[in-house]
Amino acid sequence: MGKVGIIGVGQSAFVRGYPGSIRELVFEGFKEAMKDAGISVKDIDASIVCSAPEYDKQRSPAGVFAEYLGLTPQPTFYIESLCSSSSTGLKTAYALVKSGLHDVVAVLGFQKMSEISSAESQERMGRGADIQWESPFGTMMPAYYAMYARAHMEKYGTTPEDLALIRVKAATYGQINEKAVYRKPVLLEQFSDPESPMSGPVASPLRVGDCCANADGSSCVIVANEEKARAFGRKPVWILGIGAASTTVNLAGRDLFTGLTVAHRAGKEAFKMAGVGPKDIDVAEVHDCFTIAEMMAYENLGFAEPGEGKELIRGKETYRDGSIPINVDGGLLSKGHPIGATGGSQIRTIVLQLRGEAGDMQVKDPEIGLVHNIGGVGLYGNVTILGR
Amino acid sequence: MAKKREMDTRFSKFGTVSFTAITKVNDFIDYLEEGSVMATRCTDCGMIFFPPRADCYRCLASNMEWVAVTGTGKLVTYSKLQYAPIGFGDDLPYAIALLDYGDCKVFGRIAASVPEDEIKIGMDMKTVANRLPDGRLNYVFEKA
Numbered sequence: 001m002g003k004v005g006i007i008g009v010g011q012s013a014f015v016r017g018y019p020g021s022i023r024e025l026v027f028e029g030f031k032e033a034m035k036d037a038g039i040s041v042k043d044i045d046a047s048i049v050c051s052a053p054e055y056d057k058q059r060s061p062a063g064v065f066a067e068y069l070g071l072t073p074q075p076t077f078y079i080e081s082l083c084s085s086s087s088t089g090l091k092t093a094y095a096l097v098k099s100g101l102h103d104v105v106a107v108l109g110f111q112k113m114s115e116i117s118s119a120e121s122q123e124r125m126g127r128g129a130d131i132q133w134e135s136p137f138g139t140m141m142p143a144y145y146a147m148y149a150r151a152h153m154e155k156y157g158t159t160p161e162d163l164a165l166i167r168v169k170a171a172t173y174g175q176i177n178e179k180a181v182y183r184k185p186v187l188l189e190q191f192s193d194p195e196s197p198m199s200g201p202v203a204s205p206l207r208v209g210d211c212c213a214n215a216d217g218s219s220c221v222i223v224a225n226e227e228k229a230r231a232f233g234r235k236p237v238w239i240l241g242i243g244a245a246s247t248t249v250n251l252a253g254r255d256l257f258t259g260l261t262v263a264h265r266a267g268k269e270a271f272k273m274a275g276v277g278p279k280d281i282d283v284a285e286v287h288d289c290f291t292i293a294e295m296m297a298y299e300n301l302g303f304a305e306p307g308e309g310k311e312l313i314r315g316k317e318t319y320r321d322g323s324i325p326i327n328v329d330g331g332l333l334s335k336g337h338p339i340g341a342t343g344g345s346q347i348r349t350i351v352l353q354l355r356g357e358a359g360d361m362q363v364k365d366p367e368i369g370l371v372h373n374i375g376g377v378g379l380y381g382n383v384t385i386l387g388r
Numbered sequence: 389m390a391k392k393r394e395m396d397t398r399f400s401k402f403g404t405v406s407f408t409a410i411t412k413v414n415d416f417i418d419y420l421e422e423g424s425v426m427a428t429r430c431t432d433c434g435m436i437f438f439p440p441r442a443d444c445y446r447c448l449a450s451n452m453e454w455v456a457v458t459g460t461g462k463l464v465t466y467s468k469l470q471y472a473p474i475g476f477g478d479d480l481p482y483a484i485a486l487l488d489y490g491d492c493k494v495f496g497r498i499a500a501s502v503p504e505d506e507i508k509i510g511m512d513m514k515t516v517a518n519r520l521p522d523g524r525l526n527y528v529f530e531k532a
Contacts, residue, residue, distance in 0.1 A: 117474070120473075123475060133439035136403020137497050138473060140469070143467045143469050151465040203468065254493075257465050
């Protein structure tokens with residue numbers, strides 16, 4: 001069996017209040033990926049649609065998109081793992097291609113979040129946790145991650161300022177990413193300025209500035225077998241390693257609150273499959289739904305020892321010109337987090353980086369990149385390693 | 389005509405807003421009414437489950453007995469919310485937390501009577517059945 005390559009990537013701009021329906025939103029990411037790959041709809045053998053269904057009025061959106069994108073009569077289906085849906089879609093596409101069942105598969109991620117209020121959105125996302133035993137207490141994603149932040153601070157002396165520095169970095173790159181929803185700079189001082197929205201309390205110790213922005217968006221990743229990938233002529237980026245894991249939904253079933261076990265396990269698997277280690281990674285995208293999530297990712301993926309993640313951000317090592325550039329597209333914090341589209345957008349960023357097409361965000365000559373995409377409160381974890 | 393089957397929806401009384409009405413562990417609610425917070429224990433293998441469950445995945449059996457969550461647990465971590473999901477705004481501010489009892493952990497809320505500056509990770513707390521002002525039921529963590 002040959003390698004599996006990514007031959008096209010695309011995403012819509014991530015925005016508040018997309019002025020169109022979900023099929024039109026999905027078309028934007030698809031169009032960019034198809035033009036990137038230089039292929040036509042006849043070349044796609046199957047499509048996989050990824051989102052978090054609690055936002056969708058449309059039941060079974062795969063069929064609607066297949067029709068709108070001209071991907072009928074080829075097979076299409078829907079897949080979900082909350083915020084990691086589209087990297088789960090990529091893993092599934094890899095399996096379909098690697099098995100020889102299909103030659104070319106399109107992974108379509110999307111979410112249209114802005115039709116409901118933020119408080120409604122918190123309630124729906126909160127239902128990605130244990131609705132029987134946790135949600136009745138009034139839980140929401142920021143509060144769960146805040147519990148991890150509290151434990152991390154207690155054990156390792158991580159400070160709210162360390163977390164704020166991660167937001168400052170995200171905003172540095174959000175400003176230069178034309179696809180990002182949040183294009184403004186963020187200064188550390190804003191976190192201690194009661195007049196700044198960044199300092200607003202959400203769930204202690206996390207503040208508004210520690211939380212990613214909801215957005216509407218779509219992404220598309222087109223995967224092909226080695227023969228087709230080479231034949232289409234675009235320089236393919238190869239999938240070198242894939243790892244995935246799960247843990248208990250209810251926090252009561254977990255033992256670790258200073259890191260995500262799914263990220264550690266998925267990372268280990270992906271590194272083993274790719275035959276590389278954390279030191280070989282030249283550029284990474286990690287799931288920074290909250291600042292603490294990026295801090296834990298540094299440690300769970302082996303870029304820093306447990307408790308040492310703060311040194312990476314204090315030393316600006318995760319900036320574009322640092323030793324391990326991370327989220328130099330603005331991350332979820334500034335680029336925005338349209339749930340089902342996020343994993344595909346992260347993959348797109350790394351593919352562009354490895355091709356040397358990332359513009360102002362370009363890291364110097366990267367050969368191997370990593371994508372860490374998490375679903376729920378560290379419930380599902382996918383780590384994907386890509387190489388030229 | 390067949391008589392309409394009565395549904396046992398006791399669990400809909402759990403918490404500020406319940407998202408589950410029917411479960412095989414509905415008796416949890418009756419115990420809460422009586423002031424007890426209960427876990428389940430598999431009578432085949434002895435494993436204790438909190439939250440309580442009806443089925444043991446190890447034994448592939450459903451032989452459970454109720455056991456009280458007693459004594460004290462250590463506060464693992466917590467967060468105080470200043471912003472709430474829809475339906476919980478009137479409860480603000482409130483803190484969610486996790487206690488470690490050794491053989492199980494309990495996820496819940498810290499009692500509103502505990503001042504935030506007295507909350508310390510590692511402190512001993514107990515889980516207490518609680519009736520909300522509107523008559524609904526949950527449990528809260530109090531200082532031991």
